[in-house]
Amino acid sequence: MNINQKIDEMREEIIRSTQEILKIKSVEDTPKEGMPFGVGVAKSLDYALKLSEELGFKSVNMDGYVGYAEFGEGEDYIAVLGHLDVVPEGDGWIHPPYGAEIHDGKIYARGALDDKGPMIAALYGLKAIKDLNLPLSKRVRIIFGTNEETGSNDIPYYLKYEKPPVAGFTPDAEFPLIHAEKGLTVFNVIKDLVKKPEGDVSVKYIKGGQRANMVPDYCEAGLVVKNVESVKGIIDDFINKTGFELKYELKEELLIVKAFGVSAHGSTPEHGKNAIMMMFALLGELNLGESDIKHFIDFFNKYVGFETKGESFGCYLKDETGELSFNVGVVEMNEDKVTMALNLRYPCTYKFEDMMNPFNKRIEGTGIKVDKMAHQEPLYFAKDHELVKKLMKVYRDITNDDSEPIAIGGGTYAKEMPNTLAFGPLFPGKPDVIHQANEYIEVEDLISITKIYANAIYELAK
Incomplete structure (x- = not known):
């Protein structure tokens, strides 16, 4: 069985776990002890770490600022960095913003695309690698940030105690890949x-x-x-x-x-x-x-x-x-x-x-x-950089899309972590519903993203 087949086998689990974390309202709120960004954000982090343990990974909660799931051995590690906090839901929803209901093949909820759905995809991508016993030369961390939307005070806290990954990506932008940010x-x-x-x-x-x-x-x-x-x-x-x-x-x-x-x-x-x-x-x-x-x-x-x-x-x-x-x-x-x-x-x-x-x-x-x-500072990786080439190869192999990596004027979560690029989750030509009323992720895209991230993790860590 290969990675993609394994993910197809886990399809219902992936959908269910995505729905469960989307039901948690994780907008920054009044700080409490061990919950620097409020109760909702802390609940979302607790859910992600508990799920990580259930899937067979070591989990670490760094005082509520950030958490991670870890798998593998080795001095160096690669990372997938995403965030569990969301912007307020606002008005104008046709389905409950924290209902995570599926309509016409789409899961509707605040955070579905930014960034909870893609983080569940990355977690199950790593599970596919673990279950298939694929050989890795580096550790892998799925890092759950909690403060991207309102200040990014989470990753400085992480880097105060942990060294950065040797390579990684954040599912916080669009495909095919962001290689440069102004x-x-x-x-x-x-x-x-x-x-x-x-x-x-x-x-x-x-x-x-x-x-x-x-x-x-x-x-x-x-x-x-x-x-x-x-x-x-x-x-x-x-x-x-x-x-x-x-x-x-x-x-x-x-x-x-x-x-x-x-x-x-x-x-x-x-x-x-x-x-x-x-x-x-x-x-x-x-x-x-x-x-x-x-x-x-x-x-x-x-x-x-x-x-x-x-x-x-x-x-x-x-x-x-x-x-x-x-x-x-x-x-x-x-x-x-x-x-x-x-x-x-x-x-x-x-x-x-x-x-x-x-x-x-x-x-x-x-x-x-x-x-x-x-x-x-700007973020810039030349198109012939090893990390760019590896992530682009995975994307092209799975999607048959020969698009070039892109430069943007906005800033992504990748700027917060060294050796990291923004990679997905929005596919070219799809509506950008991030921060909008009726934010959603298409179920088929969720599964495709899981396959891309699983293969990318393996490509970087094998």
Whole structure:
């Protein structure tokens, strides 16, 4: 019997175990002793470790931060790293979000595709190897993370006590394989507003956007206007000229202006319409007088506008893994200060300094400062790297799909663990229902994923 036949034999077990873990609501909650991310996450981890023991593996719970199932002997180990925590279910479900019901060949539940279903697949993939007594030269660990969705504080805890695997993958993205992930920054630019407006229009506040890594679909400004009818005329002309969706209303002493855009992920800002930059474009048409807020608005209109790759800012970069992306995500302005949150992602063969040196040069002398910088290094494995070649061979052998490995602008769980790449579970052409209402995994895909992961584990550990 080969690996794939063994998995077919375990089909009902795989489905049942997947359903059982999906019934546990594992959204981060109030920490308790031994449960750093709350009761639900702890229950999910307990279930995975208990199942691991029932399948014949050693299991370890590292103080509720992370756990793992282990099989085999040897100094080195390979790993499958996934997470059991999920995002909140939200509204709009046609089936119970923790019911794990099967309809039309699909298991519906929060976490079905991200990441519980694939982790059960990896666990049963290892069971197939164990039951067939296939020879391994390395240990294998299935590592159950618990905090991927809300901070990734789990894997630093793991690496504090354990050495990293020599090779591994995470079922936390898409097939065929993610071989490159851009460097990722989220930071604020801030400016103190000392020189106040003395023109026909004073800006009392601007607020827009929700997160740095989302294209904002809404922005609002409150204006004190000397000649309301004149400003209304300018806004109407601007709407006719641009086609932007803008609305305004007089509320007490303020003219409230609202801009409506289209949201998109911060890694692909070109797919959205940025409401903040719509608002800045409008405000640039108004007489704000010589003021610090005018200089800030004019600066961003000149050097960003509706560009999404940092061209005019001077920090554009491009290589085989793609182009730099530049997203204006949030703005918050009062009469004394303006803060803007940016999300810049740079191609994988460049360094942080290659982006930030020209960025800092552009803001020199403007009074604009960088604040609260968060940075993740890029992840890059060349296409001829041994780990890439082995995982791609398994994928191609099982699916007969000759697609090339891909580079992405987003960040996956693989960035948290050395020597690790993102490998599945979403097949090319399938709907991406991760974090959506009615998240599901197709039963046949679950079984196919189990076969791919079993063969990948064996290829890496044999």
